[in-house]
Amino acid sequence: MTRRIALAILFTVWTMLIAGGMIAYFTTRSILLEDLDESLKNSALTQAVQSRESTLDPPLHILRGDRTVTRNELNQTLARPATLPAQYEPRLIFATFSGLAEHRLRTVTVRYFAMPSGSAVEPRPFTTTLSRSAVEFDALMNRLALTLTAFGLLAGLITAGVAVLISRSALRPLAATAEQVGSIDERQLDRRIDASALPSELLPMANRLNEMLARLQEAFALRNRFLADASHELRTPVASLVTTLDVALNRMRDAEAYRKVLESCRTDARQLRHLVERLMEQVRSESLSHDEPIRVIDVAALLQECCDHVQPLADAKEVTIMRAFGEGILCAVAPQRFRSITINLLGNAIEYNRPKGTVELRCSCDGPRLQLTVRDTGIGIAPEHLPHLFEPFYRGDNARQQESGHLGLGLSLVQAHVKAMAGSCRVESELGKGTTFSVQLNVDSIG
Amino acid sequence: MRILVAEDHPNLARSLADGLREEGYAVDLTQDGNEAMHLAQTNPYDGIVLDIMLPGKDGWTILKTLRQRNITIPVLCLTARDGVEYRVKGLDLGADDYLVKPFAWTELTARVRAMIRRGHGKNSAILRTNDLEIDTATKAVRRGGTPIALSAREFSLLEYLAHRKGQVVSRTDIWEHLYDQHDEAASNVVDVYIGYLRAKIDKDFPLKLIQTRRGQGYVLGSEE
Numbered sequence: 001m002t003r004r005i006a007l008a009i010l011f012t013v014w015t016m017l018i019a020g021g022m023i024a025y026f027t028t029r030s031i032l033l034e035d036l037d038e039s040l041k042n043s044a045l046t047q048a049v050q051s052r053e054s055t056l057d058p059p060l061h062i063l064r065g066d067r068t069v070t071r072n073e074l075n076q077t078l079a080r081p082a083t084l085p086a087q088y089e090p091r092l093i094f095a096t097f098s099g100l101a102e103h104r105l106r107t108v109t110v111r112y113f114a115m116p117s118g119s120a121v122e123p124r125p126f127t128t129t130l131s132r133s134a135v136e137f138d139a140l141m142n143r144l145a146l147t148l149t150a151f152g153l154l155a156g157l158i159t160a161g162v163a164v165l166i167s168r169s170a171l172r173p174l175a176a177t178a179e180q181v182g183s184i185d186e187r188q189l190d191r192r193i194d195a196s197a198l199p200s201e202l203l204p205m206a207n208r209l210n211e212m213l214a215r216l217q218e219a220f221a222l223r224n225r226f227l228a229d230a231s232h233e234l235r236t237p238v239a240s241l242v243t244t245l246d247v248a249l250n251r252m253r254d255a256e257a258y259r260k261v262l263e264s265c266r267t268d269a270r271q272l273r274h275l276v277e278r279l280m281e282q283v284r285s286e287s288l289s290h291d292e293p294i295r296v297i298d299v300a301a302l303l304q305e306c307c308d309h310v311q312p313l314a315d316a317k318e319v320t321i322m323r324a325f326g327e328g329i330l331c332a333v334a335p336q337r338f339r340s341i342t343i344n345l346l347g348n349a350i351e352y353n354r355p356k357g358t359v360e361l362r363c364s365c366d367g368p369r370l371q372l373t374v375r376d377t378g379i380g381i382a383p384e385h386l387p388h389l390f391e392p393f394y395r396g397d398n399a400r401q402q403e404s405g406h407l408g409l410g411l412s413l414v415q416a417h418v419k420a421m422a423g424s425c426r427v428e429s430e431l432g433k434g435t436t437f438s439v440q441l442n443v444d445s446i447g
Numbered sequence: 448m449r450i451l452v453a454e455d456h457p458n459l460a461r462s463l464a465d466g467l468r469e470e471g472y473a474v475d476l477t478q479d480g481n482e483a484m485h486l487a488q489t490n491p492y493d494g495i496v497l498d499i500m501l502p503g504k505d506g507w508t509i510l511k512t513l514r515q516r517n518i519t520i521p522v523l524c525l526t527a528r529d530g531v532e533y534r535v536k537g538l539d540l541g542a543d544d545y546l547v548k549p550f551a552w553t554e555l556t557a558r559v560r561a562m563i564r565r566g567h568g569k570n571s572a573i574l575r576t577n578d579l580e581i582d583t584a585t586k587a588v589r590r591g592g593t594p595i596a597l598s599a600r601e602f603s604l605l606e607y608l609a610h611r612k613g614q615v616v617s618r619t620d621i622w623e624h625l626y627d628q629h630d631e632a633a634s635n636v637v638d639v640y641i642g643y644l645r646a647k648i649d650k651d652f653p654l655k656l657i658q659t660r661r662g663q664g665y666v667l668g669s670e671e
Contacts (some may be wrong), residue, residue: 228530235527239548240459246552247466264458 005167010160017152025148029141036137040108044068044130070128078126107131173198177206189217229393230279234272241268278409282392285340285416292334299329299338299370303363306342310350319353321346325363331370331443337417338441342372344410345437349376352435365443372439380431389427390415414439448563448603449473449624451490453483453509454498454525463496463555470556471586471599473627480504487513491623492520493563496555499526499537507540514541521566523558525550560584567610574609576668579648579656581609588648595647600625604640605648608657608667617664641665 043066070078109129177193184191192213195206248261307321314321342361349359357377364371381389388394392412414437418425423441450467454460455478464476475490477483480503487495487509499506510522521543526533529547537545543565544558560583564572572584578591586602588595597605607624608616618637625640626632641657649655658666 231529232527235529235548236456236459239525239527239550240456240462242549243459243466243552243555244462247462247469250466250469250552264461268458 002164002167002171006160006164009163010156013159014152014156017155021148021152025141025145028144032137032140036106036132036134037108040106040130040132041110043132044108044110044128045112067131068128070126073125105131106134106137170199174202177202181209184213186220189213189220226282226392233275233279233393237268237271237275241265241272244268281340282409282413282416285337285413285420292336294332294334296330296332297335299331299333299363299365300325300327302335302339303342303361306339306346307361309343310346313347314350314359317350317353317357318355319350320356320358321350322358322360324360329363329365329370331365333370333441333443334417334421337421341414341417341439342374344414345372345374345439348410348437349374349378349435352376353378357434368442370441370443372441373436375434375436377434380433381427381429381435382431383429386427386429390425448493448607449475449490449627450559450563451475451477451483451486451492451495451497451520453477453480453495453501453506455479455501456498466552467496467556467559469599470559471603472559473603473625473630475627475629478502480506480509484509484512486628487520488516488518490628491620493566493624494559495520495522496559497522497524497542499524499528499533507536510537510540510542519566521562523562557584563610569610574606574612576609576612576656577654578652579609581606590648590652597644597647601640601644601647604637605644605667608665611667613666613668615660615663615666620664 072078107129108131109127111125111127177198180191180193192210193206195203195210198206244261244264248258253261303325304323307323311321346359346361353359353376359377360373360375362371362373362375385394390411393408394412415425418439418441421441423439425440426438427435428438429435448471450472452460452463452467452474454463454476457478460476460478464474467474475486475492477486478501480501482503483495483497483501484504486492497506497509501509506524506526510524513520513522522541523544523546524537524542525546525548526537527548534545543562546555546558560572564570564583572582574581574583580589581602582588583606586597586599588597588602588605603625604621607621618634621637622632622634625637641659645655645657649657656667658668660666
């Protein structure tokens with residue numbers, strides 16, 4: 001990350017410096033070249049004037065190393081420069097400059113009218129070519145290029161270095177946070193990322209991470225409690241099994257005694273099987289939450305089937321089931337889940353009912369909302385138990401009802417199914433009068 | 448030695464009671480917390496095996512109430528809850544020991560023996576009276592190095608007397624510690640067993656260890 005930021009900054013700075021440097025270089029070069037050419041031109045012209053006066057040799061403006069060649073209109077090289085008559089000023093016709101490349105010379109060619117010495121004819125055009133060494137100019141340019149390059153490289157590197165330092169210091173809290181996150185595992189889910197040390201840009205990330213940790217912690221706590229409760233439920237029947245076998249094998253017994261032991265063990269084993277099945281059902285209902293497809297079914301028919309299913313239980317407790325729902329309620333639901341919800345609620349309502357009591361099952365489909373209500377005339381649930389009712393293994397009283405196989409899983413199973421179908425459950429209860437469970441599901445109503 | 452077993456799982460309760468009876472203990476069994484409370488308050492148990500999750504009244508409440516009423520019968524808590532906080536809670540409430548289900552039978556019996564020993568203020572599994580040596584762990588009895596074979600009930604009687612060495616123990620005391628609430632043995636059954644014990648322990652030795660105190664009961668130990 002830091003390296004990439006540094007490289008990006010380095011290349012940006014360098015590109016800008018190269019562009020700026022080139023502009024500076026070429027601008028400077030053209031300005032200097034213009035100056036040079038101007039002075040060359042002046043020198044050439046001055047030379048023409050001075051040669052007329054021929055007082056100074058070499059003439060002013062001519063530098064050491066300059067080479068001048070004067071030609072007449074016939075392109076004959078004259079030994080001496082043409083001399084202008086007094087009344088003629090050298091009039092520049094044109095000046096051409098040739099490049100610097102060859103022999104490191106800058107050459108100016110000046111064309112002017114002049115009079116050859118000693119003649120009285122019309123002034124004739126002459127051409128003077130002045131070449132001057134450009135070594136100094138080149139050296140200057142080279143130095144400029146070198147300076148600019150060196151400065152650019154240095155500035156780029158410094159900027160990149162500063163960028164690395166800055167981005168590192170900006171990312172340092174991130175490294176600290178990474179360390180904090182790294183130290184969190186499933187045993188330390190109560191830890192949180194210290195957001196106070198983070199720059200404000202990173203706060204949302206830290207907050208989201210902390211929220212995720214809170215959710216994970218809750219999920220883990222639930223899972224651990226489920227495991228603890230499950231193992232707790234399994235311990236007593238296992239203890240019974242082991243103790244029965246231990247005691248039985250302490251000495252030789254007759255066949256009848258062994259038969260009794262085996263019967264006792266079978267009861268325990270069946271209880272264990274029942275427990276394991278309920279536990280598995282619970283786990284499945286939570287983990288495979290979206291596996292069952294939603295289908296349009298006749299909910300009323302399914303409810304009839306559920307009522308028939310629990311009828312023997314109701315008969316045994318002399319409880320009447322009132323099927324208070326119409327016919328042909330077509331709704332899109334997950335049928336297995338819906339069945340499990342109904343049977344668990346009905347089973348509960350029968351189990352905790354008084355003898356000769358009633359269970360009323362209502363169901364109505366109103367637009368996109370399916371409402372299922374199970375009302376019993378049972379013992380009711382004390383208010384302090386209501387908030388925990390849907391927790392796995394929760395039982396209103398502390399006592400276990402081993403024989404009836406009540407695990408306190410039924411309602412948590414209902415809850416899991418309802419959640420999987422994006423619905424909600426409610427419970428109202430009055431001690432001694434009865435309890436009403438309502439389940440609301442959002443469904444696609446058909447008819 | 449008489450033990451109260453309070454456990455609500457029917458099969459486990461039955462196995463515990465059967466097993467402990469085979470070990471020679473008189474066992475009262477209840478599956479209800481309130482009954483457990485009542486029995487513990489009205490009978491002189493040598494130890495209680497107490498399940499924590501009991502219907503009616505849970506084990507914690509029973510334990511707390513017993514200790515508040517100065518009933519010091521040693522209690523071994525049985526529980527399906529495995530966790531330091533539960534052990535600490537049990538021990539703080541006055542439990543003498545704590546065993547998590549499922550347990551090995553040998554561990555349970557060893558802990559029951561240890562609990563009863565401690566209840567009688569003994570540290571060693573071997574009780575000595577003169578040259579009589581009673582190993583409560585192996586249930587072996589020796590007198591002067593000679594092994595003596597005793598029936599389970601005889602052993603229990605001797606063990607009880609040995610625990611109360613030097614004290615006068617009444618017939619009722621003995622009866623209450625040897626028989627459970629449903630035993631309908633006649634009250635002279637104690638005298639019969641004392642007779643059996645004397646025949647096995649004292650008959651061949653000049654020094655008689657089992658003394659009769661007329662109208663009071665029996666004492667184990669030579670008369671000084």
